[in-house]
Amino acid sequence: MERSFTYIYDASGMTDGSSLNGISLPIQQQGSRFSLRRVVGLDKVATAINIQRPGSNLNLASAPVRMGAQCLISPPLEWEGNHTLTFGLSNVQRSVTLCGGFPIYNSVLGFQGAVVDNTPSPSEPPDTAVAFQFTFPLVLDWYRYVDLLSGAKNPPRTFRLPMDYGHFTLNRIAISKVGVPLNSEDFFIRLYDSQDGALSSGMVPQSFYNSASSLRSGFWPPIHYPATRALKFDVESRICNLDGVMPKTYQISFGGLLWSKR
Numbered sequence: 001m002e003r004s005f006t007y008i009y010d011a012s013g014m015t016d017g018s019s020l021n022g023i024s025l026p027i028q029q030q031g032s033r034f035s036l037r038r039v040v041g042l043d044k045v046a047t048a049i050n051i052q053r054p055g056s057n058l059n060l061a062s063a064p065v066r067m068g069a070q071c072l073i074s075p076p077l078e079w080e081g082n083h084t085l086t087f088g089l090s091n092v093q094r095s096v097t098l099c100g101g102f103p104i105y106n107s108v109l110g111f112q113g114a115v116v117d118n119t120p121s122p123s124e125p126p127d128t129a130v131a132f133q134f135t136f137p138l139v140l141d142w143y144r145y146v147d148l149l150s151g152a153k154n155p156p157r158t159f160r161l162p163m164d165y166g167h168f169t170l171n172r173i174a175i176s177k178v179g180v181p182l183n184s185e186d187f188f189i190r191l192y193d194s195q196d197g198a199l200s201s202g203m204v205p206q207s208f209y210n211s212a213s214s215l216r217s218g219f220w221p222p223i224h225y226p227a228t229r230a231l232k233f234d235v236e237s238r239i240c241n242l243d244g245v246m247p248k249t250y251q252i253s254f255g256g257l258l259w260s261k262r
Contacts (some may be wrong), residue, residue: 002114002221003193005034006013007085009204011045012105014064014092021050021088025111028201032117034241036085036119037220040110040208044095049109052086053201054079064090076113077161085111095185099240106185110208123250132168132258136161140187141247142200142237148205156190156203156234161254163225171256174212181212182250192232194225203236209254214251222256 009025027034042049048064054077065071079085094107136159146152175182188203207213225231229253239248 001119002056002116004033004199004219004221004223005029005113005115006200006204006208007111008200008201009036009109009111010090011089011094011106011107011109013146014045014089014094014107014146016092016094017018018092019046019088019090023087023089025085025087027079027081027085028085029115029117030061032115033079033153034079034081034085034093035116036073036079036111037112037113038070038072039067040108040112040217041108041205042067043069044205045107045109046089047091047157048095049090050088051077053077054083054085059088065090073113077190078116088101094182097240099144099236099242100149102145104144104238104240106205108188108202108205110204112208112220126198127170129259131255132165133255134161134168134238136252136254138187138235138250138252140235140237140239140250141245143241143243143246144237145241151228154237155238158232158234160230160232162230165228165258166227168227168258169230169257170219170225170254172211172218173209174211174249174253175206176212176253177248177250182206182210183213187238187248188236190234190236191223193223196227196232197221198202203234 048066050059050064097104142154185205191199209217211217
């Protein structure tokens with residue numbers, strides 16, 4: 001069975017202008033493999049990246065590669081569970097929002113793909129499907145920090161969207177603000193599967209998932225939710241406390257296929 005998953009590397013603690021090799025990202029899926037299909041977010045972290053081949057000290061390229069905002073990995077690369085994805089970064093340049101004395105770093109790398117194991121796939125849904133989307137009005141009424149004196153961060157908030165119409169296959173998410181696709185990192189998000197298993201190793205910038213953004217993101221493979229299960233997700237605000245326009249309202253559209261019996 002394949003399960004969509006994103007490994008997150010937070011580069012906020014790095015130093016601008018530096019270059020570093022041998023960065024390790026643990027692959028924590030014991031008894032399974034991780035299939036890497038896309039790298040996203042390099043434009044907010046560093047100038048170039050070089051990834052080591054799985055199980056080898058050899059890099060994918062003879063020199064660090066300038067990938068830009070995203071790069072598709074074809075054919076996919078696979079790491080065994082309990083192994084390490086190793087890479088190097090050249091000329092670190094972190095994306096940051098100044099917020100008083102407590103900057104907000106949006107310098108995150110996403111390694112997207114699928115966890116692959118030998119467990120049986122979920123039972124096939126009934127064989128009639130129609131395009132469908134669930135919409136969720138997100139009201140962001142909290143800031144990144146509790147206050148700008150302590151610098152304590154507000155934790156993510158959890159939301160649940162009921163799936164009351166039948167078996168649903170999630171293919172994409174579109175996030176907009178006042179009818180316009182959201183391209184700024186106003187919030188990070190974390191999705192869960194139908195068993196409340198997290199689909200990422202950390203909070204994910206909204207643009208990594210947002211099919212309405214310039215990255216045209218989607219899910220490989222799709223995510224399945226049986227009938228009557230809720231779609232759970234966490235939201236972490238990245239809005240600076242100095243922003244006087246609050247609350248902020250967004251529309252999150254979860255698009256895919258709704259299945260039903262003939």
